[in-house]
Amino acid sequence: MSILQELKRGIFAENPTFRLMLGMCPTLAVTTLAVNGVGMGLATTAVLLGSNLVVSALKNVIPNQVRIPSFIVIIATFVTVVSLLLEAFAYSLYEALGIFLPLIVVNCIILGRAEAYASKHSLGKSALDALGIGLGFTLSLTVLGAIREFLGAGTVFGLQVLSESADMATIFSLPPGAFITLGLMMALINGLTARRGKRSVARRNPAVAKREG
C-alpha cells in the first residue's frame, strides 16, 4: 500500500469517529467549537504518533502478558507530556479541552491502534497509521465542531458568519446537539457509502471495530 493510501485509509475507510465509532466521549464533549475539535484532534494525533512509534519499536521486547500495562504506561506518558506542553504553551486550548485532555489516556483509539496495529507492524507503517487515524479523527472532530459552532453560535473558527443578532439554535452548543449532529453525520456518511457500494463492511478491521470505548 502506498503512503497516500495508508493515510487515506485512516481518513475514510477506517475513520475512527464515523466508521470505527471509537473515542466517542471526547468527540461528543469537546466539539462545541471548530477550534476545540482541531486542538483535541491534534493532541490525540501527537499522542497516537508517539505511542504507535514506541509500541512498534518495542513490539519484540514487550512480553505478551504485560503488553496492555506497558501500552498504557507509554500512552499515559505521552498524554502527560502533551498536557504539560499545552499548559505551558497553549493555555487557552488546555483550558478548553479540560478534563478530556488527561482522558486521552483512556481514548480507545490509541490503545486500539497500539494493540491492533503498531504491535504487529513496522515503525514506518505504524507512524503512517498513527498519522492517518489521527488526521481522520482531527478532521471528523473539526467538521463536527464547525457544524455545531455554526448552528449554535453563528460562527466558524470564531469568525462571525451570520449576523450577531441572528437567533441561533443554542442546543447545538449543548450536549444534546453533539448527539444530534453526530447521528446525522453518521447517517449521511453511511448513506453515501452505501450508494457508492464501494467499501464493504468486511473491509473494516473487525478486531478494532469490536473494541468500543
Add this chain to the structure above:
Amino acid sequence: MNSSLKMVVVLGLIAFISAGLLAGVNYWTAPIIEENAQARLNATFSRVIDADEFVEPEEETEFFLRIAKKGGAVVGYVVRLTGQGYSSAGIDILVGLNTEAEVQGVYIFSHSETPGLGDRITDPAWLSQFKGKGIDDPIASGTDVDAISGATSSSTAVIGSVRRAVQFVGGYLGLIEETEIDFAQIPDGTYTGTGRGFGGDVTVEVTFANGELTKVVIVSHNETAGVSDPAIEAIPKAMVAEQKIQVDTVSGATMTSEAIIAAVKDALKEFGGAGPAEPIDIGSLLPGTYTGSAKGLKDDITVEVTVSGGRITKIVVLSHDDTPEYAEPAFAFMIDQIIETQDLEEVDFYSGATFSSEGLLNAVKNALRSQVKLDISGLPDGVYVGEGEGFHGITRVSFRMVSGELKDLEVLEHNDTPEYANKAFATLIPAITEAQSLEVDLASGATFSSQGLLDAIMDAIKKGPVLDVSQVPDGVYSGTGEGLFGGLQVEVTVSGGKITDIVVVDHQDTPEYASLAIDGITKAILDTQSLDVDVVSGATGTSRGLLEAIEAALKSAVQ
C-alpha cells in the same frame, strides 16, 4: 531469561524511562506554567485595581493580600477573601483598594451560588456600587449599599466580605485607630468575653476595682497545650501590669495572644472601642414612644419618636435651644423626610441649618436606641398575625386588639410536639390575656414552644395590624412593588369593603413565570379577601413583589 522475570524487568524499565521523560518535561515546563499562572492571576487582580505589579507583603496577614504597584509606586492593595453565601462552597471575592482603603473594584473570583438567583452577584452594575466606599462607610445592606432581592444571602455575603476587606486594609494601613478603653469609667465588677483562638473560643473573665484592671483569668480555652502556654501565662499578667488591653503578643503563640486580647475587648465592648454603632433596623422596633436627645447647635434637642407597625409614624421636638427661625424649618424638613423615607442613614440636611438638622437626626437615633417598654394597651385596633420559631418550626399566632385590649389570642399553626406544646399554649394564652402583658412565666417542660408563642406575638406586634379590607373605602388604588427583575405596578379595585379586581399594570419579570404568580396570587386574594396568601412556587420573586404592591396600594387607601 525467565519469562516472569522478563515481564517485571521490561515493565519496570518502561515505567522508569517514562518517569525520567516526565521529570525532564516537567522541569522544562514548570517555570513557564508558573509564570503563566502568575500572569493570569495578575490579569484578574487588574480587574479590581489599575496596577501592573502585585507583590506579596513580607509580613503574614489575616487575609490574602497583594500590594498593587504601578510603575514601581504603591497604588493600592488587593484582598482575596471568602464569603459564606447560600452555597456551602463559599464565594471567592477579590477586592481592590487604594492607599486610603477605598474600594476601587470588586470581582467575584469563583462561586457556586444558584444559577439565575445567587449568581446575580457577578453583575458588574451591582458590584460597582462598592466603588469609593471606605473605612468611614458602614457598607451594610439597606444603608449605603443594596442587597439583591431574591439573592439576599449571596449578596449579603459579598457586602460583608467587602466590609471586612476595607476594615482589614484600613487596619493594615493604620487608618483605623484602636481606641483604648478608658478604664476609669468602668464600674467595679467582673466581665466575661470570648475571642476566637487557634483551637476554638477562648473565654476570659476580667475584674475591675476602683477603675483599675486587677485580674484577667482565662476561664476556658482549647488551645494547643505547650505551644499556647506562654501566651496564656504572659498576656493576662502584661495587661494587669501595663493597665492596657493592646499588649504585645507572645511570639510563637500569636493566635492565642490575639484571641485573649479579643476576648478581653469583647468583655469590655459596652465601654467603647467597639467601632461604629450598628445602623438602626426600624422594621424590628417595638411599637411605642421613644424619647432621646442629642446636641444641636447650642444645647440638647430632645425628641419623642412614635413607632408603629415597624414604621416611624410621628416625631415631636419636645425641647431645644437653637434659634427658632432657623431651627424650626430644619426640624420640619427633617421630620417630614424621615417619616417619608423611613431611612436614618441616607438623610439630607436642611441647608443653612446643618447643626440643628444633624442634632435632630442624632436625637431620633438616640431615642430609637433606647429601650422601650412594650405597652400592649397602646397598640392600635386591628387583627395581628405573626410568626415565631418554636421547638420544631414556625409557630403562627393571631390576636385582635379592641380598644387597647388584647383578645382572641390563638395559635394558627405550629410544628411542635402536641402533648407538650398544647399544654404550653393552654397555660400561656389565658395568662397573657389575663395579664395583658408578655411578661408571664414560661410553661415548664415546654420552654421552646412557649418562647415560640411569645416570639410570634412579638413579631405580630412589630408588624402592626394586618390590613382589614372591610375598612378600605371604595375606589381604585395603585401601588408598586419590587418584582424579580424590576418594578411592578398594580391597580386594586375595592368595592363594598371587598377587593373586587387586581390588575397588574406593568412588570419586568419573565412573562411565563410572572403570569403563574399573577394568576395564582390574584385568585387567592380575591377568594380569601386577605393578603396572607402563599407565594406561588417557581415564581417567588414575582409573587412577593405583587403582594408588596397590593399591600402598598391598600395602605395608600387607608392613609
